[in-house]
Amino acid sequence: xxxxxxxxxxxxxxxxxxxxxxxxxxxxxxxxxxxxxxxxxxxxxxxxxxxxxxxxxxxxxxxxxxxxxxxxxxxxxxxxxxxxxxxxxxxxxxxxxxxxxxxxxxxxxxxxxxxxxxxxxxxxxxxxxxxxxxxxxxxxxxxxxxxxxxxxxxxxxxxxxxxxxxxxxxxxxxxxxxxxxxxxxxxxxxxxxxxxxxxxxxxxxxxxxxxxxxxxxxxxxxxxxxxxxxxxxxxxxxxxxxxxxxxxxxxxxxxxxxxxxxxxxxxxxxxxxxxxxxxxxxxxxxxxxxxxxxxxxxxxxxxxxxxxxxxxxxxxxxxxxxxxxxxxxxxxxxxxxxxxxxxxxxxxxxxxxxxxxxxxxxxxxxxxxxxxxxxxxxxxxxxxxxxxxxxxxxxxxxxxxxxxxxxxxxxxxxxxxxxxxxxxxxxxxxxxxxxxxxxxxxxxxxxxxxxxxxxxxxxxxxxxxxxxxxxxxxxxxxxxxxxxxxxxxxxxx
Numbered sequence: 001x002x003x004x005x006x007x008x009x010x011x012x013x014x015x016x017x018x019x020x021x022x023x024x025x026x027x028x029x030x031x032x033x034x035x036x037x038x039x040x041x042x043x044x045x046x047x048x049x050x051x052x053x054x055x056x057x058x059x060x061x062x063x064x065x066x067x068x069x070x071x072x073x074x075x076x077x078x079x080x081x082x083x084x085x086x087x088x089x090x091x092x093x094x095x096x097x098x099x100x101x102x103x104x105x106x107x108x109x110x111x112x113x114x115x116x117x118x119x120x121x122x123x124x125x126x127x128x129x130x131x132x133x134x135x136x137x138x139x140x141x142x143x144x145x146x147x148x149x150x151x152x153x154x155x156x157x158x159x160x161x162x163x164x165x166x167x168x169x170x171x172x173x174x175x176x177x178x179x180x181x182x183x184x185x186x187x188x189x190x191x192x193x194x195x196x197x198x199x200x201x202x203x204x205x206x207x208x209x210x211x212x213x214x215x216x217x218x219x220x221x222x223x224x225x226x227x228x229x230x231x232x233x234x235x236x237x238x239x240x241x242x243x244x245x246x247x248x249x250x251x252x253x254x255x256x257x258x259x260x261x262x263x264x265x266x267x268x269x270x271x272x273x274x275x276x277x278x279x280x281x282x283x284x285x286x287x288x289x290x291x292x293x294x295x296x297x298x299x300x301x302x303x304x305x306x307x308x309x310x311x312x313x314x315x316x317x318x319x320x321x322x323x324x325x326x327x328x329x330x331x332x333x334x335x336x337x338x339x340x341x342x343x344x345x346x347x348x349x350x351x352x353x354x355x356x357x358x359x360x361x362x363x364x365x366x367x368x369x370x371x372x373x374x375x376x377x378x379x380x381x382x383x384x385x386x387x388x389x390x391x392x393x394x395x396x397x398x399x400x401x402x403x404x405x406x407x408x409x410x411x412x413x414x415x416x417x418x419x420x421x422x423x424x425x426x427x428x429x430x431x432x433x434x435x436x437x438x439x440x441x442x443x444x445x446x447x448x449x450x451x452x453x454x455x456x457x458x459x460x461x462x463x464x465x466x467x468x469x470x471x472x473x474x475x476x477x478x479x480x481x482x483x484x485x486x487x488x489x490x491x492x493x
Contacts, residue, residue, distance in 0.1 A: 042235060046178055047190045049237035053107045053163035054230055055114055056130045056182045057139070057153065060100055061123045104181035104230030105129070105153065106163045106239060108266055112137075112155040115266045116229030117244055118144040121151050129155050132188065143269035147277065147378075149244055150262055151229075152269040163231060166238035168217065168258035171195055179221040179243055179254070181230025193221030193252070195240070199338055200255060215338040216255035217241045223254030232256040264346060278347040278375035281313015282306055286336045287325055297360045299368065302335040303327040318373040321359065327368075328356035349377045401469065401488060402433020405457055408445060423447040423478065424460050434469065434488035440477065447483075448476035 029037070103120030107113070114129060121127055127139035137155035144151040175195045183189050197218035219232060223243050232241040241256025268275040287303045303325040309315045328334060329343040330353050347353055352372045360366035406425040423445040429436050448454060449463035450473060467473045472487045 043178070043192060046233065046235060046237045047180070050163065050178070050180055050231065050233045050239075051188055051190070052132045052161040054132060054180045054188065055105045055107060056187050057103045057105050057114075057116055057120055057229065058100075058128045058130070059102070059121055059124045060126045102182060102185055102226050103228045104226065104243070106229070106231045106242070107160045108152075108163060108165075108263075109270070110158065110160045110162050112157040112160060113142070113266075113270055114139070114153045114155065115242060115262060116151050116153060117242065118146055118149045118151040120229045121153060127153060129153065130187075131157075131160070143273040143275070145265050145269060145275040148257055148261060148265050148275070150242065150257060150265045150269070152266055164236075164238045165259045165263050166234055166236070166240050168240050168260045171198065171217065171234065171240045171258075173198055175240075176235045177217075177219040177221045177240070178233045178235075179219065179223050179227060179230065180233065181223075181227035181243060183222075183224035183226040185226060189227075191222040193219050196220050196253075198258075199336065201338060215258060215261065215342065216244070217258055219254050219256060220252040221254065222252060223256075227254075261342070276349060277378040278344050278349055279314065279378035280344055280373055280375055281310040281315045282320075283308035283310070284326070284337045284340060288335070297325070297358070298365055300325055300327070300358045300360070302333070303358065304334055304337060304340045314373055314376045319369075319371050320355070320357065320373065323360065324369075324371075325358040325360065326355050327358060330354055331356075344375055347375050350374055401464075401473070402430040402435040403440070403446075404428030404430075405446070405460060407457055408455075422453075422455050424454055424457055434490065438486040438488060440475075440486065441479075443479070445478040446475055447478055448474075450474050 105114040105116035108115045129139045130136045139153040139155050142152040142154045177193050177195050179191045200216040200218050223246050227243045230243050231239040234240050239259045242262045243256045245255045247253040265275045284304045287305050306324045334340045352374045355371050357369045357371050404427050406427045408425045426444045427442050452463040454460040469490050472489045475486050
């Protein structure tokens with residue numbers, strides 16, 4: 001017979017008190033806690049959904065590719081090393097050492113096409129692509145588009161997990177944003193944040209910035225060196241951008257190429273190996289931002305104001321005039337410079353388009369017009385560099401000036417938004433030199449040295465022959481539409 005245990009009333013009472021004293025975890029969670037748990041589960045779900053289509057790209061650059069100097073002054077507070085290499089190769093002589101780098105990418109077709117940044121694979125001698133499942137493949141560059149800093153790499157594989165792309169034009173500021181990549185060689189790192197702004201432009205002043213498609217999505221999801229080329233996704237796990245650059249390490253300000261542009265460029269790179277970009281030859285500004293158009297103009301609420309028509313460009317052959325306000329392209333409204341560029345970019349070269357234009361008079365009146373223009377192909381200018389080299393003399397140490405220059409062409413002047421096509425283009429400024437201390441930056445145009453006009457590197461060198469850096473060298477500069485005079489001295493005073 002089994003004996004039953006006998007419990008005293010006192011023992012049972014004590015047990016009851018102990019049960020009553022158990023933590024509140026046995027109770028139903030509050031509505032707030034349940035919501036937090038759902039959000040937590042949602043982030044995990046997004047990461048699990050998007051990560052399989054992300055790849056890690058390891059690159060060995062060709063001998064002669066530019067090296068990265070992390071201490072070099074840059075147009076941003078801090079630029080990822082792989083991005084800086086992309087611009088640095090235009091600013092200095094090639095390095096004899098091979099450069100190893102790593103970035104990220106995203107699978108866009110199941111037969112092995114991968115989208116990444118141009119600066120990740122530019123000048124690559126070899127490319128290795130590692131998938132999320134651990135498999136590795138040799139990669140070949142299918143095409144690079146320097147203006148958008150996008151590239152497509154091909155690997156020999158099939159049945160790959162493909163990323164889903166969202167329409168970035170519908171992305172809203174404040175949405176969740178999740179960055180996935182390999183920052184600092186830490187593979188498949190996931191960071192969370194928000195879309196903090198859209199339509200960011202002019203972020204790379206003084207470099208190829210004005211030639212680039214700059215319409216970035218800004219995010220506070222942490223992006224670091226190695227994230228370049230990886231996806232920025234929304235809460236649905238859809239790609240809304242390709243992570244490209246940062247403003248300051250650990251600053252929480254990163255930038256991504258919008259997915260709509262990225263997909264457009266990628267499709268063309270896959271099909272043709274290049275992206276042919278249409279161009280009108282206009283310098284433009286949003287109507288709402290233009291100081292000359294702040295006075296009310298009857299019949300116009302939004303649009304893009306023409307500030308300059310470049311000689312020899314497609315628009316110069318049309319009936320467009322300076323101060324015309326473009327309100328639509330082939331019937332589609334435009335209100336910002338980015339929107340106009342986006343509409344023109346994908347148009348067929350040589351095929352006429354119709355612009356809705358309003359031409360105001362001095363009284364703020366005017367009339368609507370329809371003007372046909374045939375876009376031409378944008379041609380990336382040559383990037384051959386003429387670096388200053390000379391033997392220091394007892395009279396003056398010109399090697400301490402700290403400048404690298406390039407012959408200035410009308411195309412380069414147009415790209416850098418300069419009001420002049422005469423002078424020499426600054427393409428490099430050495431840190432700690434007189435030029436750097438005076439705030440001279442790549443993209444500035446030198447028009448005169450000690451009151452002597454210079455229109456070529458030779459004239460620039462000739463003007464420096466009798467110059468004295470100890471006494472000071474007067475340099476006339478043009479930065480965009482602004483002119484200034486700087487006196488360069490050894491002491492920096």
